[in-house]
Amino acid sequence: MKRLLASIHDVSPRFEGEVDLLLDRLAPHVGQRLAMxxxxxxxxxxxxxxxxxxxxxxxxxxxxxxxVHGWFHRDDSAHRGLAAVKARRMTAGEGEFLGLDHEEALARMRRGKALVEDATGRAAAGFIAPAWLYSDGARAALADAGFALAEDHAHVWAPGGATLAKGPVITWASRSTPRALSSLAAAAVLRHTLHPLPTVRIAVHPGDVTRPELLRSIDRTFAAFAARRRPAAYADLLAERRASISA
Structure with missing residues (x-):
């Protein structure tokens, strides 16, 4: 059966109430088979x-x-060229790892990994940069930091290794009405066009709970996929890759 990967972004004491609301919203579709x-x-x-x-x-x-989802989630870098376009168009000052060099990216990754693992008593599942934006240095630092998995808008991969899943993440934008409307339109299209993919990823954010129209779209999107797919863990992708290599 095909896979459904669900995630809640920006898990932090700042958004504790919103995270609880999202957990309750996703539970009928995936239970607690999701990522934070x-x-x-x-x-x-x-x-x-x-x-x-x-x-x-x-x-x-x-x-x-x-x-691990960055450290601050705030982008303090000065950008030029394509990176400046990404910083302006794809996020509102939150692409923390878009402008970091290898050394600084690695330092923040290691600190974040240690903190999350100390809090949970378990190995971190991987690293996903805020706004899914990475500098070249940040991408190179993923393997050096010891992360098993990483993700951007279009892929899930094993740092230093293979691509494990392809296809766009379905997500929503809440910071302005035009962006919210655009994300609603995108979700409506993607929940009809992504069915052939073996893995579909859906990501929700704390800001989504501020707009009822986004919550309704989230419900419809999960319902469209959950009936035909099993809720899966990101780690399943890595396990299946390893099994296919050893077979």
């Missing part, structure tokens, strides 16, 4: 507290995969 993308210190003002760390440990114990 944890931000260690969202915009430098929401560090992981002991109480929130305990919640992360509980969610991980229930089977939720924990990814």
């Amino acid at each position: 993308l944890v931000v260690p210190d969202h915009w430098g003002g929401a560090p992981i507290t002991p109480a929130f760390g305990a919640r992360l440990r509980g969610w991980a114990s229930a089977g939720i995969e924990m990814f």
Whole structure:
């Protein structure tokens, strides 16, 4: 049976209530078979507290995969050329790893990995950059940091290894009405066109709960895929790759 990968982004004490609402929203479709993308210190003002760390440990114990999702989730780099276009068009100052060199990217990845693993008592599932945006240095740092999995808008891959899944992530934008409308249109198209893919990825964000029309679209999108697919873990992709190599 084909796979459905679900994820909640921007998991942080800053958005604890929103994360709870999203968990409840996704539960009828995937239960707790999903991933959380944890931000260690969202915009430098929401560090992981002991109480929130305990919640992360509980969610991980229930089977939720924990990814490191940057460090600050805020982009403080000065960009030029194509990177400047991506920073302006694809996110609102949140592409933290788009402008980092290898050394700084690696340092933040290692710090984030240590924090998430200490909180959960388990190995981090992987790393996903904020806004799915990476510099070349950041991409190179993934393997050096010891991450088993990474993801961007179009792929899931094993750093230093193979591509494990292809196809666009279905996601929504909430920061302005034009972007929300555009994401609604994209979701409507993708929930009809992505069925041939072996793996479909759906990602939700805390801001989605602020717009009822986005929540309705999220419900419709999960319902469209959940009936035909099994909720899966990102780690399943890696396990299946290893099994195919050894067969």
